Amino acid sequence: MNILKDKVAKLSFVALLITMTAAMLYTPTASAHGEKSQAAFMRMRTIHWFDLNWSKEEVAVNDTMTISGKFFVFSGWPETVDKPEISFLNIGIPGPVFIRAGSWIGGQLVPRSVSLELGETYEFKVLLKARRPGDWHVHTMLNVKGGGPIIGPGKWVTVTGSMSSFVNPITTLTGETLDLETYNLSNTYFWHAFWYALGLLWMAYWIRKPLFVPRSIAVEAGKADSLITGTDRKVAMGFAAGTIAIIAISMANTNEKYPITTPLQAGLLRGIKSIEMPAPTVAVKIEDATYRVPGRAMQMTMTITNNGDSSVRLGEFNTAGVRFMDSAVAQDETNYPDDLLAEEGLTVSDNSPIAPGQSRTVQVTASDAAWEVYRLADLIYDPDSRFAGLLFFFDAAGNRQMVTIDAPLIPTFI
Numbered sequence: 085m086n087i088l089k090d091k092v093a094k095l096s097f098v099a100l101l102i103t104m105t106a107a108m109l110y111t112p113t114a115s116a117h118g119e120k121s122q123a124a125f126m127r128m129r130t131i132h133w134f135d136l137n138w139s140k141e142e143v144a145v146n147d148t149m150t151i152s153g154k155f156f157v158f159s160g161w162p163e164t165v166d167k168p169e170i171s172f173l174n175i176g177i178p179g180p181v182f183i184r185a186g187s188w189i190g191g192q193l194v195p196r197s198v199s200l201e202l203g204e205t206y207e208f209k210v211l212l213k214a215r216r217p218g219d220w221h222v223h224t225m226l227n228v229k230g231g232g233p234i235i236g237p238g239k240w241v242t243v244t245g246s247m248s249s250f251v252n253p254i255t256t257l258t259g260e261t262l263d264l265e266t267y268n269l270s271n272t273y274f275w276h277a278f279w280y281a282l283g284l285l286w287m288a289y290w291i292r293k294p295l296f297v298p299r300s301i302a303v304e305a306g307k308a309d310s311l312i313t314g315t316d317r318k319v320a321m322g323f324a325a326g327t328i329a330i331i332a333i334s335m336a337n338t339n340e341k342y343p344i345t346t347p348l349q350a351g352l353l354r355g356i357k358s359i360e361m362p363a364p365t366v367a368v369k370i371e372d373a374t375y376r377v378p379g380r381a382m383q384m385t386m387t388i389t390n391n392g393d394s395s396v397r398l399g400e401f402n403t404a405g406v407r408f409m410d411s412a413v414a415q416d417e418t419n420y421p422d423d424l425l426a427e428e429g430l431t432v433s434d435n436s437p438i439a440p441g442q443s444r445t446v447q448v449t450a451s452d453a454a455w456e457v458y459r460l461a462d463l464i465y466d467p468d469s470r471f472a473g474l475l476f477f478f479d480a481a482g483n484r485q486m487v488t489i490d491a492p493l494i495p496t497f498i
């Protein structure tokens with residue numbers, strides 16, 4: 085009976101191992117990467133991306149493209165998210181389908197983490213080199229320590245060609261040229277296989293013996309000591325000594341072969357240059373804001389005061405990367421992703437130019453399926469349902485002004 089139980093236990097153990105290995109190796113293709121499931125308040129009240137430009141929509145393997153634009157670090161950063169004091173400019177893509185050849189904020193190379201200030205606007209650029217063919221959703225992204233990855237708008241980019249032709253050549257500080265894509269790959273495979281095999285040998289040695297149930301019975305009977313024989317001890321010591329010896333010898337060999345190495349560089353860059361934004365001459369006060377669930381529309385009552393010296397009109401409301409525009413005032417010229425662009429999504433009750441010195445209260449409606457598709461409307465179920473975004477005003481000469489808004493949002497279900 086015990087033997088049978090033991091066989092069952094062994095079989096279950098092996099089955100568990102196979103399952104775990106399979107789970108590790110199984111990676112289904114993901115068509116998106118969760119941008120819509122990131123909490124709406126995270127996308128609306130942390131980093132506001134704008135003026136984005138993906139330099140190409142189709143790029144061949146080994147060719148490069150850039151993503152550039154600006155981001156505003158929202159002044160009303162939520163209390164529940166750590167401030168972007170340690171953050172890293174990144175790109176949200178499904179795995180290494182591109183390599184990041186360089187990234188810049190305010191013209192400065194930023195291969196490391198940076199410290200960003202609330203209320204500042206930064207200009208950025210990321211240079212990507214295509215690696216794996218396919219259609220990929222390429223997002224801007226900022227990793228914030230204590231806040232997680234904060235994802236920005238994504239655009240579909242097609243990579244053509246063949247991955248086998250991808251090269252990533254670099255010249256080391258000692259003057260050697262090598263291809264990082266394949267450099268020393270056989271060594272990596274060898275050591276993975278070697279330690280895996282050693283681990284299997286170790287397991288095989290112990291699995292031969294009675295496993296869980298007989299062992300448990302022996303321990304309960306006070307015969308735990310009898311489970312490990314003299315040979316077992318010798319084998320275990322052999323494994324331990326052998327492992328240490330292999331590590332010591334191979335490490336000595338490696339040090340001899342590569343006498344000059346530098347550690348991976350990490351650190352924090354402070355004093356990143358932000359854009360000097362002129363103080364807006366347009367003041368906006370949100371009187372109230374409601375979200376009409378059946379109409380997929382947000383309605384704001386706002387008082388706009390023009391303290392400048394030219395007449396202005398409201399052209400765009402941008403939140404979480406979704407751009408609601410009044411096409412009579414402003415149009416997109418950057419080929420912005422369709423699903424994030426509501427070209428006629430902004431309606432202003434009276435959008436005639438507001439003269440200098442004039443103040444006007446208007447009803448502004450931002451409506452588009454994106455509220456639901458991008459699950460921004462989920463905001464209304466938050467314990468602190470606030471929204472935030474950027475308003476862009478234009479004068480007759482096309483000069484643009486950016487005003488940030490931040491207010492509570494009240495849902496209506498009728």
Ligand SMILES: [Cu+2]
Pocket residue numbers: 116117118119221222223238
């Ligand atoms: Cu995506």
